[in-house]
Amino acid sequence: MADSGVSRLAGLRKAAGYTQVTFAAAFAREAARLCIDASVSVRQLRRWEGESPPPLPHPGQQAVLEAMFGLPLAEMGFDVPPHRRSTVERIGDDGEVKRRAFVTGSGAIAAATVLPEQRGPRLGASEVAALRTRLVDLYAVDHRSGGIPAKARAQQLEQQITRILSSSVYTSRIGRDLQTMLCEIACHRAWFGYDGGPLEEARAACMEAMTAAQLIDSPLLQVRALNTLSLLSVEAGRTWEAASAVESAYGLARRAGAGPTVHLVISLREASAATHAGDLPGARRALSRAVSYQGRAGTDTDVPRWARFAGPVEVDYATAAYYAREAQPARAVPFLRSAVAGLGGGYTRNTAWYRARLAQTLLDTSEVEEACHEMAGVLDACGGVSSDRLRRRLRSFGEAAVRLDAAPARDVIERIRETTRGESG
Known part of the structure; x- marks a missing residue:
């Protein structure tokens, strides 16, 4: 076969948007849809595209290739014996090569490449x-x-x-x-x-x-959605559902070959679910996993954007939540301080969240003056933040401070009332 024939198959593949690796995967999916026992390796694809003449695909491979490109095998650059001429050539009502409407002509590529009509x-x-x-x-x-x-x-x-x-x-x-x-x-x-x-x-x-x-067959986006479902389930008190979402996320991440950072996010959700369920041994195990994943995150080469936030800050914050649930707020405070200090610029909402949690935890340790100082900093910085969860944290601090009836808290209590007045929560 001529060199132009060899380049024809490679040109069809590239025009359809495939690399050799993604084409092999797409070939397997198409074969499964057609219920045909056929596959192609990257090595074999390279031979088809690079050798002259290339090896002739076996009948199963031929059927899948013709379904993918909407062309007979001969037009992909292969020398095809007469008895292997495909049914694609016979589609039509007048014996000529008239492919279905999804093929735009003999020079067009796969049926699925341009949406019809x-x-x-x-x-x-x-x-x-x-x-x-x-x-x-x-x-x-x-x-x-x-x-x-x-x-x-x-x-x-x-x-x-x-x-x-x-x-x-x-x-x-x-x-x-x-x-x-x-x-x-x-x-x-x-x-x-x-x-x-x-x-x-x-x-x-x-x-x-x-x-x-x-x-769209995106397991990593399924993982992302399951991570959020876990948070929502915890918020609704459905801790068993949160734990199930975490397990499903782990399974999908493993099958997708996700790196340590994605697994770090899942372990943080696992720790949250276990902490809120009162399963403190389970929370400790999840936090240990998180520390391990975080230590290996530097080896990640392709981290989804939605997972890039995860790092030492979030591990510290989750550890503080564990100690708070264990009724040891004094042990939570240094982790919260570390989390607040570790947040970079641009994280205005998260900084307000974390500082509000630090203020509440300081209040729980009877450090009223320092707690009010932290909360005053939150109120100074959160004017441009619109977050229902932050509002609830402000109100919770205000209600706890009212019960203390301490002089340093009165100004902060009034500022919280002014900030949250008239807002639904």
């Missing part, structure tokens, strides 16, 4: 990149201003992407990117709802995210 503006990679930039910006809005304003932006972006999917022309690869973004937005909305409420909406978004992640 669509009208509207054509969407390209640059437009998708702009949408993804807005998606990434949601992290900054959440860290800086809290879940309530971030959720409003997420809903606007979700509506725009949904309209694009319904009314634009795009390749299947871009369509998958858009659907992945919708899944990520649902994950965002679940988290934003955990922060800003209402929790029922957050739970619905979480279920939506898990379904979407299954449809």
Whole structure:
């Protein structure tokens, strides 16, 4: 076979958006859908693309290749004997090579590469990149201003992407990117709802995210959604559900080959679920796992953006929660101080969260003056943060301080009332 034939298969693969590795995986999925016992290794694909003449695929492989590209094997650059001419060539009503409407012509590639019969503006990679930039910006809005304003932006972006999917022309690869973004937005909305409420909406978004992640076959996004479900379940007092979500997340992460950082996030959720359930031995085991994963996180080469927050700060915070549940607030204080000190710039909401927890814990140790100093710092910094969970922490501190009836607390109590007055929680 001529060299042009060899390059033809490689060109078809690249035009469909596959590397040699991802093509081998896609080949296996297509074979499973067709119930054909066939596979291809990267090594064999390299021979098909690089040798002249290349080895002829066996009949099962031929059927899968023709289904993937919507072309007869001969048009992929192989020398095909007459008895192996495929049914793809016979599709049509006049004996000519008229492939189904999903193939745009003999020069086109796979049936699934361009969505059929669509009208509207054509969407390209640059437009998708702009949408993804807005998606990434949601992290900054959440860290800086809290879940309530971030959720409003997420809903606007979700509506725009949904309209694009319904009314634009795009390749299947871009369509998958858009659907992945919708899944990520649902994950965002679940988290934003955990922060800003209402929790029922957050739970619905979480279920939506898990379904979407299954449809696009993204186990890591399923892990992300399950991590948030665990938090929501703890908030609702459903600690058994939180533990189940954690176990499912571990299983998916292992099957996906996730690195230590993703496992660190799951172990932190495991520690939270066990701590709130009163399973202190289980919480200690989870924290030990977290320390181990955190120590290996430096070896990670590809950490999902949603997991990049996890590190020593979160381990310290989870350890403090454990000691608080063990009724040892004095042992929790140094871990909370370390967590607050370790947060970098841009984490306005989390800094307020952690300092509010530190203030409450200091109050529990009868360090009233220092507790009020910390809470005053929270009130000074949280004016631009809109977070229902933070409001609840402020109110909880105020109620505890009122019971103490201590002079250093009176000014802070009044400031908390002013800050939270008229806000739903």
